[in-house]
Amino acid sequence: MSSPPITDTTLPRSILRTAVLRHIEARDNTAVEAIVTETLAEFDYTESCPANDKELANMARYIQHTPDANYYVIEDQSSGKIVGCGGFEPLKMNTTSERICEMIKFYVTPDYRDKGLGGQLLQQALHDATDYGYDTMYYEVTPRLFSKSLFERLGFFFVEDKLGNNGHFHPEINIFVVKALHDQSPHKHA
Numbered sequence: 001m002s003s004p005p006i007t008d009t010t011l012p013r014s015i016l017r018t019a020v021l022r023h024i025e026a027r028d029n030t031a032v033e034a035i036v037t038e039t040l041a042e043f044d045y046t047e048s049c050p051a052n053d054k055e056l057a058n059m060a061r062y063i064q065h066t067p068d069a070n071y072y073v074i075e076d077q078s079s080g081k082i083v084g085c086g087g088f089e090p091l092k093m094n095t096t097s098e099r100i101c102e103m104i105k106f107y108v109t110p111d112y113r114d115k116g117l118g119g120q121l122l123q124q125a126l127h128d129a130t131d132y133g134y135d136t137m138y139y140e141v142t143p144r145l146f147s148k149s150l151f152e153r154l155g156f157f158f159v160e161d162k163l164g165n166n167g168h169f170h171p172e173i174n175i176f177v178v179k180a181l182h183d184q185s186p187h188k189h190a
Contacts, residue, residue, distance in 0.1 A: 006120065006123045006124065006127060011124070014077070015116075015117060015120040016116050016117060016120065017077075018076065018077060018115070018117075019083065019112075019117055020075045021073075021075075021117075021120055021121060022072065022073060023070065023071070023072060023073075024059055024060045024071040024072065024073050024085070024087070025060055026058075026060045026061070028059075028073050028082055028085075029057065029058055029059055029060055029061075031073070031081070031082035032056070032059050032071075032073065032082065033056050035083075035084070035109055036056055036085070036105050036107055038109075039107045039145075042110070043142070043145060045142065053105075056105070059071055063087060063089070066090070067090070068089075068090055068101070068132045068133075068134070069088060069089035069101075070087050070088060070125065070129075071085070071086070071087030071088075071104075071105075072085065072087055072121050072124060072125065073085050074108065074112070074121060076112070083108065083109045083111070083117070084107065084109065084117050084118060085105060085107055086103065086104070086105060086107065086118070086121050087103070087104055087106075087125060088101040088125050088128075088129050088134075088137065089101060089104055090102075091138055091163060091164040092164050092165055093165035094164050098136055099133060099134045099135045099136075100135065100137075100138050100163060100178075101132070101136070101138070102137070102138045102140075103122070103125060103137060103138070103139040106118070106121070106122070118147065118150060119153075119154070122151075122154060123154065125137070126154065126181065135181060135182060136178050136180055137181060138163050138176070138177070138178050139156070139176075139178075140163075140175065140176050141177075142175065143175060154179065155179050156177040156178060156179045157178055157179070159176045159178055160176070163178070
């Protein structure tokens with residue numbers, strides 16, 4: 001069963017009456033870096049993880065200079081605090097003829113998890129990636145960070161092997177999911 005598609009894809013926009021979903025801005029860099037590093041530390045991930053990526057310190061600039069990429073933040077309306085983030089970029093070292101994007105640095109702070117905010121962000125990313133002409137969205141993650149129900153609900157399918165090479169080689173990264181963006185059929189990789 002998939003979630004209904006979002007009907008208003010204009011950003012910024014209110015989501016679930018508690019937050020605003022919008023594109024990252026330079027003023028968000030410190031908060032995004034904190035969310036990523038604190039979440040990874042929460043689950044004892046410190047090596048070969050996105051927290052070590054050089055672009056994390058200036059995510060807004062990185063996305064601005066990466067063609068066909070988007071990155072979003074979730075801002076709590078009452079406090080103005082950034083409580084979630086995530087986005088997509090072209091899959092690095094893609095060896096297929098398909099246009100594949102990878103979901104990157106997708107995290108929600110503990111107090112805001114399981115409220116549907118991450119699902120709204122992911123749906124926005126799927127919509128925008130489709131508009132950019134991508135064929136497939138790919139995501140790789142460890143079991144402790146994976147929201148299986150969310151990704152299955154939004155039509156992602158498990159694949160056996162890692163796609164591309166984003167430089168993350170933590171031994172627990174063993175979940176690889178994809179979603180075809182132009183049809184609802186299961187995506188197959190040879």
